[in-house]
Each structure stands twice: as C-alpha cells, then as structure tokens.
Amino acid sequence: MCRHGAVPSVTDMTTPSTEPTPARTTEPAGRPQRIHGLDALRCGALLLGIVLHAFVPFIAAQPWFFHDRYGSVGLAETNFVIHSFRMMLFMTLAGYFGALMLDRRGAQRYVRDRAKRVLLPMIAFWPVAVFPLGLLALMFASTHPGASQPEVTDPLVMFGPGQLWFLLVLMECIVITVAVRALLIRFIGRERTSAFSERMATLFSSRAGVLVASVPYIVAVVIQGKPMSGIIEPATIIPEAAPLAGYLGAFSVGWALRRGSGALAGIGKDWAAYLVVGAISLSIMLIAQGQVPLPIGAALVALGGWCVTYGLVGVCMRFLTRPRPAIRYLADASYWMYLMHLPIVVAIGMSLADLALPVAVKLLITLVASSATLLLTYQLLVRRTPIGAWLNGREHRWRNAERRVP
Known part of the structure; x- marks a missing residue:
C-alpha cells in the first residue's frame, strides 16, 4: 500500500447566516447556505487524491501494488508537494464544518451523523474498495515474474483500512474534539469555553497563526523521521501517534476558525503571501532532496503545507463566491x-x-477513463438513491418528482 496521504471527508458544505459575507451567496429561502469557495476546495482536495494515486506507479521508490516500466522524477516531486498540504487542508475543512454542524444539531446528533457518514462507509465500502486491491496485485505479479511485491503477513495490515484510513482518523478527531469540548464546558463553563474558542480563532486567523498551526505537523514528522514523506498514514485500525497528532491539530484549527467572526475572510487578505511562503519552503526541500536536519526539514514541510492550505482557503474565500452548478455537482460526487x-x-x-x-x-488515459466510470456510476447508482442521501446527507430527487412537489 502506498504510504502517502489520501483524502477526504465527509463534510457538510452548508452554513447558516453567520458566515462571513464574502463567502456567501443567496440560496432559496429555507435552505442553509453553501460556502461555494470551500465547496470547490473540498472537491479539489478529494479529486487530487485520485490524481496522486494515478501518479504512484511511475514513482519507483514508493511502495505500491505495481510499478510501470517507465518512471518520472517530476511526478515524484509533484506528489511530494501535493501530499504536503492536501490532507491538512481536508482535515481543516472537516473541523470547520464539524463545528458548524455541532452548532446546528448539538453534540449527540453531530457524532451520530458522523458515525453514519464517516465510520459506517469505511466499513461498508471496504469489501469493494480495499479488498480487490490485493487480488489485483496478485494477478499482476502472476503475469510479471520480475515485479516486486511487498509481503504482508500481519493480519492487522492485511485487513487494514487501506486508502479509507482517513475516515478512521477523522472519526478519532471528532470523538476527541467533542469529548474535550464537553470537559471544558463541564469544568470551566460554557461562557469561558466560548471565549477561549474565540481567542483561538483570532490567533489562527492572524499572520502568526500559521506558525502555531504548524506545530502538530512538525511533531508528527519528527516522530516519523521522514520529512519528505509528510505525515504517513496508519496501516491498521490501531491509532498511531504521528498521524493522529498531525491531523487532530489540523481538525482543531478548522474547528477554531469556525468560532471567529470573519476568521476565514481575514485569512483571505493574505492569500498571495501564504502561497509564496509555501512555495519557497517546499522548494527548499525539493532542492535539498530532504538532506537537511530532521527538525529543519519537518519545520519546512509543515510551514510549506500550512501556508499552501491557508493560501488556498484565502483564494477560494476571496474569488469563488458564486454558485457554479458543475462544481456543486462534482462536490457532491x-x-x-x-x-x-x-x-x-x-x-x-x-x-x-x-x-x-x-x-x-x-x-491521461487513466484519469479520463476512471473519472468517466466514477461519474457515470455516481449519476446512475448513487446521486438520486438512498446511497447518495447516506453519503451526502441530503437527497437529490428526479426532476419530474421535484415538479410534483407543491
């Protein structure tokens, strides 16, 4: 299995009327509003995961189910750059929309909803999304005698979450965050907890906030000892300190940003500076090929990943403020x-x-063929079925049915 980040969330992309003005677009009365910029950002982060998995066969140094006869250094470098920020971005969005949903529904309903749409899909989709990968690897090895295949004997790895690991880590972040919130309310009171959250939102939305946000990421990379690998995902269902620390940190940043009025809009003001600093930090790592002391390498990767995350959030909040049907469709799919x-x-x-x-x-063939297959199956088997309502938290009805609704 590839030891690199995969994406994605299950986050509710709607928001009540308290969202920052630049991110809002009027929706029909009675419906919660969608933050269109973050809708697009979540969609991009998830689809980038598909792109990264299409890259891996051409990166010889990365363990995978098979390797193509041709390799590409450029794809390896691109993989590093995308991997440095994509999962941090995803977990930040998950934390932001998690806090939003908790405000609307309460802690118990929020946790139940996440268990239904995060934990249950990991279990239900494992037989069709993870189990076939081992069979494909065996088939390839049988027709390619020289192909090297990693030997897996640990049952925990053999029946591990595979590329669905992010759902398990996300659920761990949700449970921990809700539990900590409940303890804070119990021991220091709701008002002080709210005031603390607002102060954290102010901190994370300030220019120094990106440095504070980078600390858990640095800790995770130092624990793993491989800065060019970013945060390595867990191979089993047993929680691991490094990924949990890094992604819980990102989830907490998103959770805190939701508590600050105009926090995302504040990040949007400096989007260009964040992207420049992120590009410089990651470029240094690529030029040095990771041959720097571990603490420095961890700091550069963490700062680069978080600056790109902040920069992309800023871009989407500033410029993607109108509804786009194609992006909304892809976000749902x-x-x-x-x-x-x-x-x-x-x-x-x-x-x-x-x-x-x-x-x-x-x-190009891989991405076009796989995307076409996935979109077709989504349209025919998921979008207007109970599966779609389960995964997306809302039902899309057929147009003729919608016309009959008074």
Whole structure:
C-alpha cells in the first residue's frame, strides 16, 4: 500500500447566516447556505487524491501494488508537494464544518451523523474498495515474474483500512474534539469555553497563526523521521501517534476558525503571501532532496503545507463566491468518487503498464477513463438513491418528482 496521504471527508458544505459575507451567496429561502469557495476546495482536495494515486506507479521508490516500466522524477516531486498540504487542508475543512454542524444539531446528533457518514462507509465500502486491491496485485505479479511485491503477513495490515484510513482518523478527531469540548464546558463553563474558542480563532486567523498551526505537523514528522514523506498514514485500525497528532491539530484549527467572526475572510487578505511562503519552503526541500536536519526539514514541510492550505482557503474565500452548478455537482460526487476510485485506477494502470506510451499519455488515459466510470456510476447508482442521501446527507430527487412537489 502506498504510504502517502489520501483524502477526504465527509463534510457538510452548508452554513447558516453567520458566515462571513464574502463567502456567501443567496440560496432559496429555507435552505442553509453553501460556502461555494470551500465547496470547490473540498472537491479539489478529494479529486487530487485520485490524481496522486494515478501518479504512484511511475514513482519507483514508493511502495505500491505495481510499478510501470517507465518512471518520472517530476511526478515524484509533484506528489511530494501535493501530499504536503492536501490532507491538512481536508482535515481543516472537516473541523470547520464539524463545528458548524455541532452548532446546528448539538453534540449527540453531530457524532451520530458522523458515525453514519464517516465510520459506517469505511466499513461498508471496504469489501469493494480495499479488498480487490490485493487480488489485483496478485494477478499482476502472476503475469510479471520480475515485479516486486511487498509481503504482508500481519493480519492487522492485511485487513487494514487501506486508502479509507482517513475516515478512521477523522472519526478519532471528532470523538476527541467533542469529548474535550464537553470537559471544558463541564469544568470551566460554557461562557469561558466560548471565549477561549474565540481567542483561538483570532490567533489562527492572524499572520502568526500559521506558525502555531504548524506545530502538530512538525511533531508528527519528527516522530516519523521522514520529512519528505509528510505525515504517513496508519496501516491498521490501531491509532498511531504521528498521524493522529498531525491531523487532530489540523481538525482543531478548522474547528477554531469556525468560532471567529470573519476568521476565514481575514485569512483571505493574505492569500498571495501564504502561497509564496509555501512555495519557497517546499522548494527548499525539493532542492535539498530532504538532506537537511530532521527538525529543519519537518519545520519546512509543515510551514510549506500550512501556508499552501491557508493560501488556498484565502483564494477560494476571496474569488469563488458564486454558485457554479458543475462544481456543486462534482462536490457532491467527489465523496463517492474517492471511496470507489482506487480499484479502478489500479486496474487501468496495470493494463497500461507494459505499453510503450509516454507517461503523460498513460496518466491521461487513466484519469479520463476512471473519472468517466466514477461519474457515470455516481449519476446512475448513487446521486438520486438512498446511497447518495447516506453519503451526502441530503437527497437529490428526479426532476419530474421535484415538479410534483407543491
């Protein structure tokens, strides 16, 4: 299994009327409003996970189910850059919308909803999204005698969460955050807890906030000892200190930002500066090829990842403020697409592995074919079915049915 980040969330992309003005667009009366910029951002983060998994066969140094006969240094570097920020971005959004949902529904309903739409999909989709990967790897090895395959004998790894690990870590972050919140309310009171949250929102939305946010990421990378790998995902259902520390930190940042009036709009003012600093930090790591002392490398990767995260949030909050039907559709489809993509991407990649085609052509074929398959299955099997209502938390009805509704 590839030891790199995968994406994605299950987050409710709607918000009540207390959201910052730049992020709002009027919706029909009676419906909660969607933050269109963050809708697009979540969609992009999830779909980037599919792109990264299409990259891996061409990165020889990265463990995977198979490797193509051709490699690409450029894809390895691009993989590092995207991996440095994508999961931090995802967990930040999950924390932000988690706090929003808790405000609307209360702690108990929030946890129950997340168990239904986060934990249960990990269990239900494992047989079709994770189990077939081992069979595909065995089939490839049987037809490619020289192909190296990692031997897995630990049952916890064999029946691990695979690429659905992020759902398990997200659920851990949710339970811990809700429990800590309950303890704070119990021992220092609701008003002081609220005041503390507002102060943290002010801190994280300030220019120094990105430095504070980077601390858990630095700790996670130092624990793992591999700065060029970012935060390595857990291979089993047993919680691991490094990924839990890093992603709980990101979840907490998003949770805190929700508590501050105009916090996201404040981040948006400095979006360009964040992206520049992030690009510089990650470029230094690429130039040095990770040959720097571990604490420095961890700090550069963490700062780079968080600056890119802040910068992208700022861009989306500043410029993507209007509803776009295509983005909304992809945002709704992206959860299904990510859950089901890996066996399809791996199978297509394996079928192309022996062909003497440029890497770019193979990537294009893989991404177009897999995306078309995933979108078609979403439209036909998910969007207007109980599965879609389960995954997205709302039901899309057929147009003719909608017309009959008074």
